[in-house]
Amino acid sequence: MYALEVKNLSFAYRGEAAKALDSVSLSLPYGKILLLAGASGCGKTTLLRAIAGLVPRIYAGSYSGEVLIDGKNVLSMSQKDLAVSVGYVFQNPENQLVSYIVEREVAFGLENLGFEKEHIINKTESVLKELGIYELKDRPLRTLSDGQKQLVAIAGILVMNPKILILDEPTSTLDPATAKMISTKVNEIIRNRGASAIVVEHRIDLFAETADYMAVMKEGRIAEFGKVNEVLENYSGTELRVPAFIEVQKKAYGRVIHSRFEDFLSGLKGPEGRGFT
Amino acid sequence: MIKLSDVYYTYGTGYAVEGVSLEIKEGEATAFVGPNGSGKTTIAKLISGIIKPARGSVYVDDIDTKKCRPSEIIRKVGIIFQNPDYQLFESTVLEEVMFALRNMGYDRKEAQDRAMNALERFGLSKYADRPPLSLSGGEKKRLTFAIVYAWEPKYIIFDEPTVGQDGLNLKNLRNLLDEMLKEGKGVIITSHDMEFLWPLNPLTFVVKKGRVVWKGKMKDLFKETDYRDANLTEPQLSAISKKLHLTEPALSVEDAAEVIKGVSGI
Numbered sequence: 001m002y003a004l005e006v007k008n009l010s011f012a013y014r015g016e017a018a019k020a021l022d023s024v025s026l027s028l029p030y031g032k033i034l035l036l037a038g039a040s041g042c043g044k045t046t047l048l049r050a051i052a053g054l055v056p057r058i059y060a061g062s063y064s065g066e067v068l069i070d071g072k073n074v075l076s077m078s079q080k081d082l083a084v085s086v087g088y089v090f091q092n093p094e095n096q097l098v099s100y101i102v103e104r105e106v107a108f109g110l111e112n113l114g115f116e117k118e119h120i121i122n123k124t125e126s127v128l129k130e131l132g133i134y135e136l137k138d139r140p141l142r143t144l145s146d147g148q149k150q151l152v153a154i155a156g157i158l159v160m161n162p163k164i165l166i167l168d169e170p171t172s173t174l175d176p177a178t179a180k181m182i183s184t185k186v187n188e189i190i191r192n193r194g195a196s197a198i199v200v201e202h203r204i205d206l207f208a209e210t211a212d213y214m215a216v217m218k219e220g221r222i223a224e225f226g227k228v229n230e231v232l233e234n235y236s237g238t239e240l241r242v243p244a245f246i247e248v249q250k251k252a253y254g255r256v257i258h259s260r261f262e263d264f265l266s267g268l269k270g271p272e273g274r275g276f277t
Numbered sequence: 278m279i280k281l282s283d284v285y286y287t288y289g290t291g292y293a294v295e296g297v298s299l300e301i302k303e304g305e306a307t308a309f310v311g312p313n314g315s316g317k318t319t320i321a322k323l324i325s326g327i328i329k330p331a332r333g334s335v336y337v338d339d340i341d342t343k344k345c346r347p348s349e350i351i352r353k354v355g356i357i358f359q360n361p362d363y364q365l366f367e368s369t370v371l372e373e374v375m376f377a378l379r380n381m382g383y384d385r386k387e388a389q390d391r392a393m394n395a396l397e398r399f400g401l402s403k404y405a406d407r408p409p410l411s412l413s414g415g416e417k418k419r420l421t422f423a424i425v426y427a428w429e430p431k432y433i434i435f436d437e438p439t440v441g442q443d444g445l446n447l448k449n450l451r452n453l454l455d456e457m458l459k460e461g462k463g464v465i466i467t468s469h470d471m472e473f474l475w476p477l478n479p480l481t482f483v484v485k486k487g488r489v490v491w492k493g494k495m496k497d498l499f500k501e502t503d504y505r506d507a508n509l510t511e512p513q514l515s516a517i518s519k520k521l522h523l524t525e526p527a528l529s530v531e532d533a534a535e536v537i538k539g540v541s542g543i
Contacts, residue, residue: 039443040415091441146313172441175313175469176510202443205472205513241444244472244513244530251534261513268520269540 001071003196004028004051004164009065011046011055020046022220024065028164028213031194033187035207035228038217039239044200047217048166051198052086053077070163080113087162091169093146093153102144103128103137106155113160127159130189147178151185158189165190165197171206183207205243208232209260216240229259278302279324279354279432279463284333286319293319295487296333303431303463306454306479308495310468312508316487317467318359321434324465326350337432352381355425359437361417364424365409370401373409374424381428395427415446422453432463439470447473471495475512476528483507496526 004027011021020043028034038044049055053074056063067074069085077085090096099105103124110120128134133151141149150170157165167186171179187210190197199207208214214231216224218239224231232246233256245264249256258264279301286294294316301307301324309317322328323335326342326349335342337353358364367373374392375385383391396402399419404412409420418441425433438450454464454477468474474481474495481498483491485507491498498504499515517533518526521540527533 039445040441041413169441175508176471177505177508178313180510202441238448239443239445241447244533245517247530248514248517248533248537251530252537261516265516265520268517268537 002027002068003030003032003070004198005068005071006047006051007066007068009047009050009063009067011050011061011063013046013059013061016061019220020061021050024217024220024222026215026222026225028196028198030196031191032212033190033197033199033207033210035204035211035214036198036200036217037202037204037214037240038223042217042239043220044217045168046220048088048168048198048200050074051164052088052166053082054088083109083113084160085162086164086166087157087160088166089150089154089157089168089170091172093149096153096156097141097149100140101137102133102139102141102152105141105152106137106159109156109160123159123161127155130158130192131155131185145178147174147181150174150178150182154182154186161193163195165195167197167199169200169202171201171203179203179206183210186210202241204241205261208243208246229256232256232259278336278338280334280336281320281323281330282334282336284320284323284330284335286323286328286331292487294323294330297487297489298333299482299489299492301432301463301465301480304458304461306458306464306466306477308466308468308474308477308479308481309484310471310474310481310507310509311484313469315484315507317484318436319487320484321356321436321465321467324432325354325356325434327356348380351377351430352428353430354432354434355428355430356434357421357425357436357438359440361414361421362410364421365417368408369406370396370409370412370420371405373420374427377424378427383428391427392423395423398426399423414441415443418442418446419449422450430462432465433457434465434467436467437469438466439468439473451476469508471510471512475514478528483509496528 006024006026009021009024010019012019024047036044046055049059050067074082097105099108106128107120107124110123128137131151136148171182183206201207208228211228214228215222232242245261246256281297281299284294284297285292309320311317323330326347329343337350342350365373367376371392374395375388378388378391393402396405399422401420401423439447457464478495481495482489499511514527514533521536
């Protein structure tokens with residue numbers, strides 16, 4: 001059984017002739033991270049919405065095929081089951097944060113789902129510690145930096161212990177060092193918990209090194225799927241922002257030898273006798 | 278030329294911009310980089326005349342921004358904000374582009390012609406009759422480029438133009454910047470995106486806590502040791518160039534690949 005299976009899923013938003021998703025199939029094993037890429041408007045967000053059950057529950061339209069989480073069809077799951085199975089972190093934390101104080105914010109989802117007070121307090125405390133933001137627990141959200149806000153948003157989702165974590169461009173509003181911190185943290189936590197994650201990112205360099213698989217969508221279809229370096233090696237389109245060191249390898253060696261930048265860099269040799277460093 | 282002399286600005290507590298002096302030339306690319314909240318966007322707003330300095334002066338060509346209306350400055354300095362949703366409000370894409378033109382005194386016919394040209398330039402003419410907010414994120418971003426491009430300001434400020442943009446949009450943006458520079462316009466970019474800025478090799482101002490802490494061509498920025506303090510990440514081509522002991526760093530993938538081929542005898 002897979003953490004996630006999408007079987008022959010097609011969907012068109014109500015009132016639109018074109019299919020936003022066209023016969024999409026993919027499977028994601030437990031504990032693995034999938035990097036989902038593709039041009040703006042290729043159907044990435046629609047696929048994420050379908051996995052979270054928002055398509056077709058909130059966004060209506062013509063729907064065929066199925067989405068299974070842990071073997072269960074998302075359409076037959078209760079709202080509560082779905083909320084604890086799939087955690088959805090939006091692009092901009094501002095769209096997701098509703099409370100005044102960090103601790104209240106992280107507890108909000110569990111409170112809504114009617115858990116016992118003690119359970120909520122314990123869970124909230126442990127997730128804040130897990131993300132390294134426990135010392136922020138009494139701070140008003142407005143006093144936090146953008147990176148801290150994104151961590152709080154992620155904490156508010158992780159506290160529900162989702163089987164699948166969905167991150168829709170989680171770092172797009174952050175500066176590079178903070179973005180790197182978030183991607184490292186997400187990777188660490190997913191691995192520790194044995195959960196699965198789907199990450200949509202235009203800056204694929206941030207997750208290319210930590211993701212297990214990569215899918216490229218095009219016009220509502222899965223155009224490429226496989227290990228990250230294989231997908232990047234075969235990729236010849238223009239929609240993706242391929243990291244510079246991958247492009248350099250393709251041009252210099254005709255193939256992608258290293259999928260990690262550090263490995264590529266340590267394999268490089270400078271010509272003898274040049275003094276510059 | 279745009280000239281800032283000992284500029285201070287405050288939003289109420291402390292200075293957001295503190296004693297900044299600098300010059301920006303037309304026909305050149307200029308970048309402001311630094312951590313979130315360092316004052317990059319405030320400097321951009323000061324340059325575009327949206328806000329006026331509390332102390333010091335900002336001159337755009339020979340106009341003192343303190344002594345004229347924002348509408349006079351905006352003809353010369355267009356600014357494109359990071360989040361397109363904040364600047365779109367008309368009922369159709371065409372009217373959105375025409376709005377500023379009409380405000381500047383263009384008659385309806387000329388405003389429409391200019392607007393359609395700009396939409397054509399950014400591949401949006403097919404959406405002329407659609408509501409702006411119905412466009413996708415990337416399309417909305419392109420629409421904000423078209424709006425400013427329509428009145429052909431001498432300087433254009435791009436505030437974080439690469440955020441949320443896919444590879445294709447970035448290539449188009451790069452082509453647009455190259456064209457504008459060839460036309461002799463001043464291109465001013467605030468960005469965290471060193472990978473995008475690197476091939477452009479702009480005159481770079483590193484801004485930290487409201488002050489300019491480093492100034493120079495971007496190719497020289499990462500030779501210095503303190504760039505990490507400003508939350509900057511070194512572009513891969515810069516790190517590769519160092520490893521290859523290049524005296525002048527490779528600014529393009531092609532240049533780096535050529536050197537590697539030469540070294541390894543491929």
